[in-house]
Amino acid sequence: MVNFPPSKSPVSTQAPSAADLAPRHRLVAVSYLNTKPLLYGLLRSEVQAELYMDLAIPSECARRLVAGEADIALVPVAVIPELPNARVISDYCIGSDGAVATVCVYGDVPLHEMTAIYLDHHSRTSVMLTRLLLEEYWQHDVTFLEAEDGYIERIGGTVGGLVIGDRTIGLDQRFRYVYDLGAAWKDHTGLPFVFAAWVTVKPLEEDFLRRFNAALEEGMAHLPELQLLLSSPHPDFSLVEYFTHHIDYNLDAPKRVAMERFLAYVRGGNSVVR
Ligand SMILES: C=C(O[C@@H]1C=C(C(=O)O)C=C[C@H]1O)C(=O)O
Missing domain, CATH: 3.40.190.10 (Periplasmic binding protein-like II)
Known part of the structure; x- marks a missing residue:
């Protein structure tokens, strides 16, 4: 969607800016509504210039990270055990504390x-x-x-x-x-749950990671604005309710405990159907 690597360099008559010259990371995020606040933060931030951004369904996000076709991905956490060098890089996730609705x-x-x-x-x-x-x-x-x-x-x-x-x-x-x-x-x-988290398998600079996390935080801080931009997909579906009561974006300590509990089950070798 936004700026995935072009197959050929676009012809430009202008001198490249500093942002154009910065190394870019290939990012893929979940294409669902619940990811929009996080995307909104990235799109509002200068960190965008360091990313090629694309969207895909969660199983495809996972496939791309495993296949080395993405550097940073919002992936279903169940894929983490398949990634030897997986590192969760952000304090934001797609989680819930109780009913998630979707x-x-x-x-x-x-x-x-x-x-x-x-x-x-x-x-x-x-x-x-x-x-x-x-x-x-x-x-x-x-x-x-x-x-x-x-x-x-x-x-x-x-x-x-x-x-x-x-x-x-x-x-x-x-x-x-x-x-x-x-x-x-x-x-x-008795725990919350983490469905998807931002994961990389590449060594990324701490300074970039700090700015990446700050951009996601920015997105969450601008939820009311985003709610004005997006239309509700169904008359009985409240976006405000969904973003603020069902999806819980903070990857806090209880969610990390929950993730470990869940991943212990996944690592137990129960994965057959994908
Ligand atoms: C809460 C949700 O979580 C999703 C569920 C996922 C999964 O089951 O693998 C992956 C990404 C999340 O976006 C949702 O999309 O409704």
Whole structure:
């Protein structure tokens, strides 16, 4: 989107500025609404000149970081164990403390009557969280189904489905049963949760990291402005409510504890379906 590396250098008659000459890092962030406050901060900041920015669904953000196609990514935390030199570089994340609203299992029947559950192919973290909660919290056995585009239409009968991100908006009116995974995790552990965090595998300068973090902080400080710029995707969906009560952006100590607890499960080798 914004300024990913061009295949050829654009022709320019002007002398390059200092910002043009700064080394650039390839950044990929989640393309959902919940990331807009963080992006807004980066776009308002001079740090933007040091980045090639692109957006992708979470599983693709993870793939690019693992494949070495991105230097900095907002990645589903479940991918961290696959990255030997992973470093979480910011105090901001996509998290929740209780109900998150946009990560849910939907179905026509109660969870304990579900025989199979589709696992959203956009997700890496919530796929593992669904498995963990079914095993430890709901203690219910189901067959996991691999999802592909259009799978939401196939949720029905005793087949449920995990759906994440903007595609969940309005689904609570379509399905009788909705299980919010942020709320279930909180009930299960008493902890908040981290869905995605900013991760790099490259050694980046401390000065850059400080400015990067400050830019994200700036985005959070300008939430009221951003709420004026964005339109709500659904009449019953409150952006203010979502940004301030459901998504919890601070990667604080309790969230770091929660992340370790969750990653211990992921490292346990339960990862089959992605
Ligand atoms: C809360 C959310 O968290 C998302 C869930 C992710 C996952 O399950 O892998 C990854 C990135 C987050 O953006 C959401 O997008 O609704």
